[in-house]
Amino acid sequence: MTLKCIAVDDEPLALKLVQKFIEQTPFLELVHSCDNAIEAMTLIREKQPDLVFLDINMPNLSGMELARLLQQQPPPIPKIIFTTAYNHYAIEGYKVNAMDYLLKPFNYEEFLRASNKVYELFEESSNQPTVVDDEFIFIKVEYQWVRVSLKDILYIEGLKDYVKIHLTAPQKSLLSLISLKALEEKLSSSKFMRIHRSYIVSLDKISAISKNSIFIDKAEVTVGEQYKETFKAIVDKWIR
Structure with a gap:
């Protein structure tokens, strides 16, 4: 199973790092990346990713605001892993059903641990058996x-x-x-x-x-x- 991902960050170096980590993770596939949440909303509707790595502090529309908007949309709603330089968003992240919260600067081990959490959830869902005799x-x-x-x-x-x-x-x-x-x-x-x-x-x-x-x-x-x-x-x- 491969999870389709979108990376969103207005800092070029931070965005490149997330792209690099996604590309070196066998069960992740980078389908697109962008530097603002407004473009990300359009991409999410078009690409329907399984997972979004989302920076919180961005101009015009923050990652947290985007996450709240996504919760109001019809499914499918992608899983979110927040990436941020600030450590006071954990409670807000929980309210929008974020899967994890990566505090910058984070390393590949931390990235992989958070990604594995999402992968295991999808794997668990895919292992559910089908209807038997429609009964x-x-x-x-x-x-x-x-x-x-x-x-x-x-x-x-x-x-x-x-x-x-x-x-x-x-x-x-x-x-x-x-x-x-x-x-x-x-x-x-x-x-x-x-x-x-x-x-x-x-x-x-x-x-x-x-x-x-x-x-x-x-x-x-x-x-x-x-x-x-x-x-x-x-x-x-x-x-x-």
């Missing part, structure tokens, strides 16, 4: 693989790098280290639908529909703006 999936929960019947799933909630699978009573919810996008690809589109950047719902379990929400069991899930048109097409078939 069940196996989900890794802590240190074991748990068989989950698709008919027991109410809805699935994305929580940063994890998903929470809500099941019919009396079963308890399951927490698994996999992205919502990766799990979505393993589910039947005729039975499950992404209706929000953070939610996938079982169409069979929807008990009621309002203008902007659906209801499953005792939960209310808002339909995200970018999913409304697709969801409306499904609803129109139900109520005609």
